[in-house]
Amino acid sequence: MPMLAKLGALPAREGAHAYELKWDGIRAMVYVHDGQLRIESRNQNELTRQYPEFAGLVEALGDRDVVLDAEIVALNDAGVPSFQRLQSRLGLKSDLTIKLRAAAAPATMAIFDVVHLDGRDLTSLQYADRREILASLGLESPSWRVSAYQVGDGEAFLAAVVERGLEGVVVKQLDSAYLPGKRTHAWIKVKQQQRQEFVIGGFTEGLGSRAGTIGALLIGHHDVRPDEALRRGEPQLLQYAGSVGSGLSQATLRQLKELLAPLALGESPFDVNSPGATKPQGKWQAIRASADGATSKGAGRTTPVHYVEPRLVCEVEFTEFTRDGTLRHPAFQGLRTDKDPLDVVREDIAQRAGD
Known part of the structure; x- marks a missing residue:
């Protein structure tokens, strides 16, 4: 299960935190093992079949075994995540409908953490170290990307998010471990609107x-x-x-x-x-x-x-x-x-x- 953030305000000690975009989509845990892909929602429902555009992740990772934490989003014509557009991809049963909706409203996966790699549990590592490992995987394509972050200057980061009409910011302590299923103040979500x-x-x-x-x-x-x-x-x-x-x-x-x-x-x-x-x-x-x-x-x-x-x-x-x-x-x-x-x-x- 993914680690969760608490609702809050920007921290006073900016240099001790990383600032990420809060993606407006659905949370996903991504498992690649022995050449097989499995995507699960936050409450552990399987989503793999719903998003055929992510099948290429297996090839992109080569022979690596990995568990990633990510958000599945649908971008509008301006490149902004639209939860309402993503609605058309939820709960589909027919393979044909899934294929047609994937073409009409393609999803993008924003990846922001790695918690297991090649049999090694990374949850005890600090956020900054896990981010370095995630960057080394080279996961960039039209269908998935590693979510950008910055250290410090949270006020400017939030201002840029508000200007673009995005949902908000997730603030993460640089020294935070990954605590599956836990909601702690180590991660804080700051929203421009309730x-x-x-x-x-x-x-x-x-x-x-x-x-x-x-x-x-x-x-x-x-x-x-x-x-x-x-x-x-x-x-x-x-x-x-x-x-x-x-x-x-x-x-x-x-x-x-x-x-x-x-x-x-x-x-x-x-x-x-x-x-x-x-x-x-x-x-x-x-x-x-x-x-x-x-x-x-x-x-x-x-x-x-x-x-x-x-x-x-x-x-x-x-x-x-x-x-x-x-x-x-x-x-x-x-x-x-x-x-x-x-x-x-x-x-x-x-x-x-x-x-």
Whole structure:
């Protein structure tokens, strides 16, 4: 499993850190062993077949056995990573469809770490040393590249990222070891806008041009991560974070309606603040049901609400969390099939590292 970064601010001790572009795609662990390629998502789902453009990595590495940490992205016409464009490559089943989509929206692999090489475990090495080894592999082609980085001058690096409209920066301590599956302050992600994953727990019925589909998604995040819930001996609670209707195309609305239909749930999965819910009752809430189910009130109208099992994860951009924990100005960015819903928690910006 990949090492993870915490949300935070630029560090005070710039010279002790490397600055990388935060790629807007899906995380991937890449395994090349005995001439065979295997690509896995962050939650260990196999992606190899989905991205035929990366098959040439085996030849590029010769007879080397290697494990790489990378991000799969789709670039728009301006050469900027577009997560929405990458959506067309996710979850495909047919070989023909995969081939056609690969031609229409080719993916690029941005490689930023190497954790095993020719039977040697590199995770205990410092970041700077692993980067030297990665550079020595010569991995450059139209379909993959080693992600650039710089040491120090983080303010200028972030300013350049913002100017180009990119997602943000990942700051890594030069002496940091690679800790698989761990999220630590050794790696910090700095975003120009608030953006994170949320779990879909329901939706409102669409009106007007959205009639017959979805009006808005009801979204939330868990109160703690699974390991913390296990330590406490208590179940995770799904906390309501509001609704998102902006950013949903007609094609996406139809896709979501199809995906959510078999997940129908007779009660709210949210712990508090769920539209149409009554007082909290433990992990779930009771719903005051009417003939057409729970309702969401707003703008002088009542809209039926449908709850679903919290299995799907989406990415949402927003300006801030309000005092009651809901999102201000949210916009849907896409589904995250590479993320486990149980791992989705609220991300809060840590204090400036080194202060």
